[in-house]
Amino acid sequence: MTDAAGLSEDLSRQADLWAAASVRPHHLGHRERLRDRALRGGIEALPDYELLEMHLFRSIPRGDVKPLAKALLTRFGSLAGVLGATVAELRTVKGVGEAVALDLKLLHHTALRIGREQVARRTVITSWAQLLDYVKVALAHEAREQFRVLFLDKKNQLIADEVQNHGTVDHAPVYPREVMRRALELSASAIILVHNHPSGDPTPSTTDVDMTRQVIEAGRALRITVHDHLVVGRDGVASFKALGLM
Incomplete structure (x- = not known):
């Protein structure tokens, strides 16, 4: 009985191994x-x-x-x-x-590069959807504020997209004179300002509005147009022009 029981146990163990x-x-x-x-x-x-x-x-x-x-x-x-x-x-x-x-x-x-190429090949004003897609990919998930400027030629085609400044989680310093100096170097006729809100909410702040007005004033004397200021967040993109803020 002992041998039979041992044999049965061995067979059962072997069956378990085969199943596993x-x-x-x-x-x-x-x-x-x-x-x-x-x-x-x-x-x-x-x-x-x-x-x-x-x-x-x-x-x-x-x-x-x-x-x-x-x-x-x-x-x-x-x-x-x-x-x-x-x-x-x-x-x-x-x-x-x-x-x-x-x-x-x-x-x-x-x-990002594919998006930039799609924007650069066409007049920015008539490829607005591609532009919005591009800035969302570039900035919607940045952990710090980043201020960028899109420099446009006389045909409103993209000359350059440059980061002007990095900041903290809620502020990136902007210097209107530096923005215009760079526009002159690139022979730009117009610009679009872009920055992100790491909080996710793209609603422009009072500081954003004041800064935009300063850049517009700096450009007016040089005949450089500010077409728009886009604020990018995870919740979407806010346009100053669409909101009537400029």
Whole structure:
């Protein structure tokens, strides 16, 4: 009986081992299935976390990256938030090393350059939707205030997009004379002011309004037009012109 009981126990243990060996981790084959689904249904049909997963496949050659993709989206709120985060911010997420953070920033800057090209090839005033998309990608998720100026030629085509100043979480100093000096150097006929509100709310402040008026006055004497001032936040883009503030 003892031998029979021992044999039965051995057989049961062996059966358990065979069963365990036959169960594959759920993520095995997931990459191939996701790639196939993207090819069949179109990449545009993928939800954000799967799109991010597919990008992470290149940074992390093996393993299940779905939890990391979801963790990034939870931490930064959206795909745009993930790409707009700094390298230091990205590395606060468990599983994100230097290589992953760099790859995500490369994707962000690729999107920025594509957006800038789309704006630069056309008259800015008639490609307003592309301009708004571009400034949102550039600034909506910046952790500090950043003041930029878009310099335009006589045809209102983009000459340059330059960062004039970085600031704190709620202030970036602006010097109207410096803005106009740079406009003269570039032979710009008009400018569009752009800055972000890291709080997320793009509503212009009293300080924003006062500063804009100073820049307009500085440009008037030089016959340089200020077409608009755009304030960018995660909640949208506010236009001074549309709001009747200039």
